Amino acid sequence: MLTPMTVWLSVAVCMIALAVCRIFRTAAKGAKGFHKKFIEIASEREVIWVPGDMPVRDNDDYEDADDL
C-alpha cells in the first residue's frame, strides 16, 4: 500500500543515501590523492605543458539546468 508516509520515507531515505554515497566517494577520492606517487606516467598535455600555455583545468563542472 502506497501511503503518504511510505512515499515520504522512501524519498527521504533515498536522498540521504545519495548524499552519504557522494560524500564517501568524494572522501575516497581525496584519500587516494593523498598518497603521492613518486614516479608516474603523466598525460601528454601535462608532459608537454610549458609556462604560458593554457592551464590544465579540472573539468568537473556541472551544468545548471534552470540556467538555460
Next chain:
Amino acid sequence: MMITKMPTTSEITDAEFSVLKDTGRFLADYAALLLKSGATCVRLEKSVNRMAYAWHTDVAITITPHHIHLTIADAECGDSFTIIKGIDKTAISYDIITRLSRLSWAVADNGLSVENARSAMVEIMHTPVADRHWVLFAVSCANASFCRLFGGDIVAMATVFAATIAGYYLKQVLSGCKIDVRIVFVLCAFVSSVLGATDWLFHIGSTPDVALATSVLYLVPGIPFLNSFSDMIDGHYVCFFSRLTDAVILTGCLSVGLCAGMMLMHAGMF
C-alpha cells in the same frame, strides 16, 4: 563554422581580406558565446555592432536559436562574407555576459585590436563557475525567503529550505550525469514536493500549504521567460518563440513532478 565570400566588383588585397576574415570570425565567436551565456538578442546586436563600428566594418546578424549568421563587410570597399556559427548549450553566466559587454566597450573606447580582444575573450571563456555548495545554500535560502514572502511561518520556511536543498542537490547530481533536463526537472519537483509536504504530513506549523506550494519555486525557469519577453519586445520573434517554448516545457515538467508528489502525498487538490 562556415564562411561564404560574396562576389563583388571592388578590389581588396589578400591582407585586407585576411583582416576582415579575422574580424568576422572573432565577432561570430563573440556573438555565439554571448548568446549561449544567456544574453538577450538586443544586447548581442548592440555589443557586436559597437565593436564592428570601432573596427570600421559593417555587420548584419541573423540570430536563430542554434546558429548565428553574421555577414561582415568592409565599410569602404564593401567586400563581404558570411559566417555561420553553431551554438552549443551551456550554463547561463551573467558574469561572462558582463565581462563580454565590458570587452565591447574596451574595443569601442580604447581601440583594442582584434588579437587583443580575442585573447581577452579566451580568458573570459575560462571564467570559473560559482562554487556548487555555495549555490546550493544560496538557492535554498532564497526559496525559504520566497516561502516567507507568501506568508509561510518559520516551520514552513525550514521545511522549504530542506526540500530545496534535497531537490537542488539532486538537480546538481543528475545534471552532472548528463541526464535530460526535462527528466531532471520532473524528478527534482517530485522530491521537493514530497519533502515540502512534511508539515502537512506531520501536522506541524500553521502554513503547510504555503510550504508545499513554494517548495518547487527554485525550478521556475525565470531567465528564459525574461529573455523571451525581451526578445519579443525587440522583435526577435524566432528567438522569442524558441526561448518561450523551452521555458514552457520546463514549467510543464515542473508541474508534472509537483502534481505527482501532491497526488502520492494525498495533499492539496488530489
